[in-house]
Amino acid sequence: MTQTHKLADFLALSREHPRYLAPLECELPHGTRAEVWDTGVLCLEPASPGERDLVISCGIHGNETAPIELCEALLKRLIAGSLLCRQRVLFIFGNLAGMNAGRRELDENMNRLFSGAHAQGERITQERKRAALLESYVTRFFSARGNSERLHYDLHTAIRPSQREKFAVYPFLHGAAYSASQLAFLQASGINTVLLAHAPTSTFSYFSARRFNAHAFTLELGKVMPFGKNDLTRLTELAGCLEALISDPAWQPPALQPAQLEVFGISQEIFKQSEHFRLAFASNVSNFTSFTQGDLLATDEQQHWHVKASQEAVVFPNADVAPGHRAALMVVPLPLADLPLG
Ligand SMILES: O=C(O)CCC(=O)N[C@@H](CCC(=O)O)C(=O)O
Numbered sequence: 001m002t003q004t005h006k007l008a009d010f011l012a013l014s015r016e017h018p019r020y021l022a023p024l025e026c027e028l029p030h031g032t033r034a035e036v037w038d039t040g041v042l043c044l045e046p047a048s049p050g051e052r053d054l055v056i057s058c059g060i061h062g063n064e065t066a067p068i069e070l071c072e073a074l075l076k077r078l079i080a081g082s083l084l085c086r087q088r089v090l091f092i093f094g095n096l097a098g099m100n101a102g103r104r105e106l107d108e109n110m111n112r113l114f115s116g117a118h119a120q121g122e123r124i125t126q127e128r129k130r131a132a133l134l135e136s137y138v139t140r141f142f143s144a145r146g147n148s149e150r151l152h153y154d155l156h157t158a159i160r161p162s163q164r165e166k167f168a169v170y171p172f173l174h175g176a177a178y179s180a181s182q183l184a185f186l187q188a189s190g191i192n193t194v195l196l197a198h199a200p201t202s203t204f205s206y207f208s209a210r211r212f213n214a215h216a217f218t219l220e221l222g223k224v225m226p227f228g229k230n231d232l233t234r235l236t237e238l239a240g241c242l243e244a245l246i247s248d249p250a251w252q253p254p255a256l257q258p259a260q261l262e263v264f265g266i267s268q269e270i271f272k273q274s275e276h277f278r279l280a281f282a283s284n285v286s287n288f289t290s291f292t293q294g295d296l297l298a299t300d301e302q303q304h305w306h307v308k309a310s311q312e313a314v315v316f317p318n319a320d321v322a323p324g325h326r327a328a329l330m331v332v333p334l335p336l337a338d339l340p341l342g
């Protein structure tokens with residue numbers, strides 16, 4: 001079997017080797033180099049790349065399958081040559097063992113292990129080893145040249161249904177301006193809700209934003225479903241924008257439509273302290289459900305959390321996280337006019 005044939009189903013090959021895949025290289029149609037850096041990690045480099053360096057990651061949580069299927073389809077077209085690759089692109093399928101087990105994580109949440117968090121404490125877990133390797137691959141990719149526009153879209157789906165099906169988490173920028181052209185890209189991708197992080201985190205998108213000054217986002221693209229059960233037509237706009245980014249260096253999204261964009265800030269973050277933690281609302285409450293001031297949100301032994309602002313909506317409520325981890329975010333609408341835009 002030729003190297004190119006081996007890559008024809010790179011996701012299947014990676015899932016067959018969830019811990020390690022020996023590096024391999026080959027040339028694709030139109031002179032694009034394809035380099036396997038590890039299992040689930042594939043770098044595409046055209047002979048004369050445009051000025052964007054693009055990381056597309058998915059499956060950091062193993063059971064978030066819609067983005068994995070989207071990336072698999074995109075990659076297959078690039079490898080076959082039916083979609084032209086004209087930018088450097090790094091594809092990352094994150095937690096292959098988690099995918100094989102149909103689980104979000106095996107030992108711990110990989111998306112809390114970046115920016116060096118994988119090296120804190122004594123634990124050695126599969127997710128820690130993988131997060132350390134993924135950091136090194138992103139570093140290698142972005143460090144290969146200095147004058148590119150760096151982009152990283154980390155694709156996820158949410159555990160609960162959402163009143164806003166798709167939304168982006170914009171990592172904390174330490175006071176820098178938010179990118180109007182990136183917000184326009186999100187809109188063109190069918191994402192009209194943006195949640196602004198209020199502090200540094202140990203997520204993958206924050207790592208790329210902070211370390212490499214990349215335009216980086218966590219994109220929430222619907223609800224978690226098993227492989228084969230996703231309606232990928234709901235992601236057509238995002239797929240089209242990623243294709244355009246990869247295949248047309250001159251492509252720009254249509255101008256931002258401010259009236260259509262809904263921006264939220266974080267009013268409070270609820271952290272689980274112990275196994276006594278309980279959410280005070282039903283397990284079927286969806287993301288972006290609103291609560292009124294004073295409503296009880298959660299308890300943990302003597303500690304109680306209530307709605308503080310006149311109205312707050314809940315995002316990512318999850319009582320099953322490990323103690324010490326975020327169990328919910330409370331968010332409030334922010335006028336776009338109040339944001340520094342660049
Ligand atoms: O639905 C949920 O409760 C979690 C969905 C998810 O995995 N979200 C990401 C968001 C990362 C970020 O804040 O940038 C996560 O929790 O890792």
Ligand SMILES: [Zn+2]
Pocket residue numbers: 060061064156157
């Ligand atoms: Zn996720």
